[in-house]
Amino acid sequence: MPPRPPDSQAPRPQEGITLLGGPQTGKTTFLAALQIALLHAEHLGWSVGGNDPASTQAMIGFMDTMTRLHAFPRPTREQLEKYKWVLTGDTRRVWVWDRWLPRREDRTTRIPLDVVDGPGGAADNSKGFTAGLGQDLVQSMASSAGLIIFFDPLMEVERGETFQHLYGALRTVRDQLTPRGKLPHYVAVCITKYDAVPVYRSAVAMRVVEQSPDGQRFPYVPESDAEDFLRALIKKSSGDDASLIPKMIKQTFYKDRVRFFVTSAIGFYVATPDGVFDGNDYQNHVRGKPDRIRGGVYPINVVEPVLWLGNHVAKATRQ
Amino acid sequence: MIDTPRDSGVEEIVVGLTRDITRLRLGKALTVAEFTTPGLTVWKVRPDACGVPRIRYWRHEWASLRDWDLLNDGVLLERIVPEDATRIVLFRSGPRLPLGAGEAAERNARDADRAFELAQAKYPNASALTTVNSVKDLLGEATARVPLPPSLWYELVELRRRRSGRLELTVQQLFLPGARRGDTRQFTIRCAASGPRGTAFAVVARDEALNFELVSLAYARIPPGSYDVTATLLRPGLVQFDGLPATLRPDSRSWLDIRAALPDSLDEIKSAHLIVAVERFGAADVLQERLHRAAQLFDHVSAAAGPVTYSLVTYASHSHPRVMRDEQNRVIRDEPVTVHAWQQRDTGLVEQALRVLRDRDPAPAWYPRAAQVECMLAEVADWLGVQDGAAARRLVLVTIGNKRAFPSRVDPATGIIPCPRHNNWSAILKRLVDDHGDVAFGAIRDRDADIVASAGLSFEIWRRLGANGIASLDHFDARAFAVGLGLLSPATQHLPLPLAVPEGAG
Numbered sequence: 001m002p003p004r005p006p007d008s009q010a011p012r013p014q015e016g017i018t019l020l021g022g023p024q025t026g027k028t029t030f031l032a033a034l035q036i037a038l039l040h041a042e043h044l045g046w047s048v049g050g051n052d053p054a055s056t057q058a059m060i061g062f063m064d065t066m067t068r069l070h071a072f073p074r075p076t077r078e079q080l081e082k083y084k085w086v087l088t089g090d091t092r093r094v095w096v097w098d099r100w101l102p103r104r105e106d107r108t109t110r111i112p113l114d115v116v117d118g119p120g121g122a123a124d125n126s127k128g129f130t131a132g133l134g135q136d137l138v139q140s141m142a143s144s145a146g147l148i149i150f151f152d153p154l155m156e157v158e159r160g161e162t163f164q165h166l167y168g169a170l171r172t173v174r175d176q177l178t179p180r181g182k183l184p185h186y187v188a189v190c191i192t193k194y195d196a197v198p199v200y201r202s203a204v205a206m207r208v209v210e211q212s213p214d215g216q217r218f219p220y221v222p223e224s225d226a227e228d229f230l231r232a233l234i235k236k237s238s239g240d241d242a243s244l245i246p247k248m249i250k251q252t253f254y255k256d257r258v259r260f261f262v263t264s265a266i267g268f269y270v271a272t273p274d275g276v277f278d279g280n281d282y283q284n285h286v287r288g289k290p291d292r293i294r295g296g297v298y299p300i301n302v303v304e305p306v307l308w309l310g311n312h313v314a315k316a317t318r319q
Numbered sequence: 320m321i322d323t324p325r326d327s328g329v330e331e332i333v334v335g336l337t338r339d340i341t342r343l344r345l346g347k348a349l350t351v352a353e354f355t356t357p358g359l360t361v362w363k364v365r366p367d368a369c370g371v372p373r374i375r376y377w378r379h380e381w382a383s384l385r386d387w388d389l390l391n392d393g394v395l396l397e398r399i400v401p402e403d404a405t406r407i408v409l410f411r412s413g414p415r416l417p418l419g420a421g422e423a424a425e426r427n428a429r430d431a432d433r434a435f436e437l438a439q440a441k442y443p444n445a446s447a448l449t450t451v452n453s454v455k456d457l458l459g460e461a462t463a464r465v466p467l468p469p470s471l472w473y474e475l476v477e478l479r480r481r482r483s484g485r486l487e488l489t490v491q492q493l494f495l496p497g498a499r500r501g502d503t504r505q506f507t508i509r510c511a512a513s514g515p516r517g518t519a520f521a522v523v524a525r526d527e528a529l530n531f532e533l534v535s536l537a538y539a540r541i542p543p544g545s546y547d548v549t550a551t552l553l554r555p556g557l558v559q560f561d562g563l564p565a566t567l568r569p570d571s572r573s574w575l576d577i578r579a580a581l582p583d584s585l586d587e588i589k590s591a592h593l594i595v596a597v598e599r600f601g602a603a604d605v606l607q608e609r610l611h612r613a614a615q616l617f618d619h620v621s622a623a624a625g626p627v628t629y630s631l632v633t634y635a636s637h638s639h640p641r642v643m644r645d646e647q648n649r650v651i652r653d654e655p656v657t658v659h660a661w662q663q664r665d666t667g668l669v670e671q672a673l674r675v676l677r678d679r680d681p682a683p684a685w686y687p688r689a690a691q692v693e694c695m696l697a698e699v700a701d702w703l704g705v706q707d708g709a710a711a712r713r714l715v716l717v718t719i720g721n722k723r724a725f726p727s728r729v730d731p732a733t734g735i736i737p738c739p740r741h742n743n744w745s746a747i748l749k750r751l752v753d754d755h756g757d758v759a760f761g762a763i764r765d766r767d768a769d770i771v772a773s774a775g776l777s778f779e780i781w782r783r784l785g786a787n788g789i790a791s792l793d794h795f796d797a798r799a800f801a802v803g804l805g806l807l808s809p810a811t812q813h814l815p816l817p818l819a820v821p822e823g824a825g
Contacts, residue, residue: 068648070639197731271739280728281737286639286686294639294736 016114017309018140021150022165024075026192026265027117030150031083032062032073033265034306037299046307048113051084058083066266070293080116080136087111087310111310116140134169141173146186146309151245153191153199153233160239163248170252182251186312187258188305189249191230194221194264195284195300199233203262206232217276218268220300226260257312261305267298329457332448336461339408340364340372345468350401353454354435355413356428359384361399362458368532369524370471371556372462381430390430396441409447410454411435463554466499467524473498473534473558475550476521477508477819484584489819493522493550493558504550507820509626510541511585514813517541519570519577521816522558533574534558539565544621545665545820580815589757590626591806592662592712593617595669596695598720599633599654600682605765607677608792609719612763614673616717619797620806621666627806628662628712630702631669634695635682637725637739654682656691656698689735690722692780693744700747703755714751715804717761718784721769744780759804761788763795 019027035048050056058081065071089109096105119133141147149166156162174183193199200219203209208225211217221229227246234242249258268277269284273296286292339349348365358380366372377398384395401407416428439447450457467473474490481487493504510518517538523531534556541563548562560567595613599606613631620627638653659672699716725738727746752758762785769781769791781789788803790796801807 197729197734201731269736281741283729283734283736286736287734288686288688292639 025152037302163241221262508817537567638685692724693742
């Protein structure tokens, strides 16, 4: 059992979730796919809505871009985008005390989801974190209760800069909040772009792929194998520091507050809406100018990290 | 010309002469004695071995037939003596002598009348006719109306290429025995490159014993190609050919000259089916170049007049989503593989399709990394499968484009999305080769550098599509390319005679 974080000593994060990752690691697409993922995962009983007009408009825009235009949302540039969304769960009947008497009441679970999406360049070590976007990002991270850290295997193989984009920001937040301890955040480490051909083939080669028994039978990597998969992918990095990423995460956060997910924001291609996964034809990301989404959007492991973080963030906020 | 409106007897005269000439057997002659004011003309009409009534004549002035200013009866009758007394016709012809014509003319006219009477007395069974028309005109018309003799066929000399390539003489039947003026015959010939002396049209007469006589020899410099020709019998010995792009002129060469110019054999191509597939998306100027090269290839191959049929296919790229919308939210479909012309005997429809395509914008390229090459191959294979007789022709597929094919399944090497129909270009190519055996593949890529790239594994399809010939838009020698694909002979061979085209073949 890992040691509980010394809540009394650590500064209490306020609320919300911040996304952390390098440029083009799929942060905005991940967010945009969340509402589609929740629609597909109807059985979970959760939906997401906007908490202010701008956030609602952003959701509508994301949906239109991905489903009608078959395009990817425009990457965040020049500023931190703050979305005030709310996850709404099923209504459930609970007992409450009213004037010393128990009474049944319908209650709907609502988890505020304040998400900060910054440009990948905001986490660039070379630009520092004492001013500008870097400073904004660090402040957002410091005030968030949850972090989603994005690891893009394709970008890592191509450029090998993930560590550089994580280390500076995390070090700065840590020094600000807990110079001698670990950060209290809940962290979902998302290995993105699982739908990409080399990533999926790597998972198949590692024998960590399972297939959902129903619906469109999309293959997925169980959470229990996700961290091992990350380590395997890190070995393919073109950078020298990628192997430090798991160590840095372990050193920065409490182990029981970190979970790993192998995610795909757009999912795999199926030929028809009721079609099933075809191992010969699953490529959904179409490279071009601009890149396009070939078929429908079927996110994989997008809801799971958000719900997990959302629950913990809600609890942290209530404390 | 005969003045028929003013002389109602002319038609009867001509019919009678025609009948008399027609009845002549080979070697026999009809004698016609014409008594006119200027003198006596004796005509001999004798059909030759070609069934052509040959006319010879001898003209005698009255002065030469007089002794002591009197007509010498004996000399006169000696001049008109026929080969056979039953084959002589007497004419008192020419216009009535005008008043004041002069004493000499009047004397000549009197001698003409006198001689006509003497001849009638000598040959009482002969036709004795009076007409204002000249016998020359009457004979000209009558000999034109004479039908071809029995057991005599008119034929056009052609060449036929045996399987070994050896050339042999053959004939195209033109007219049967008894054929008359105005009879026609339609047939198809193929003219190869003929050289400076042109293509000779030799009409021969053939009898039952297969003896041939040259009737006429004419020539013209005719561009190589197939022609639907109409032969018309103008008169025995004179055949007119319509449907050729040049006018025939009398040929001064002898038949031996023609024979001497004949090559022993002809390196001719096999009958082939040339299919040109053009990638129809990309930059507009490049697309124009592709279409231009296609037209050049069709031109060169059709000019050589090989037994080739022509097809034109275009293909573009697949759109990646099932439903693509433009900025106005309109649904847009990708341009499918299109067969514009299929197995045409000439390039007319193909050239027309190319003209239309030149005026069109390039197809939209929703996914410019690859082209529907695999679907084009599948379409071609399907069309070949349903076309009767297609297998009998050698298949030549020329692909003009630059993009790779869509893979049939996820391709980790290129990352190109699979073909929505999961067509497998490699399997289809193999099927084409298996089904059609002697298949030639030619490719025309955009740039020279693309040809170099074709050697790479990722462009294997272009290496296969250009297995028998690969060129670029930059450097394209249509003739050399066609030779490489077996569509043209390596060396230009001149043929002085047209090539036979069997009926129903193309």
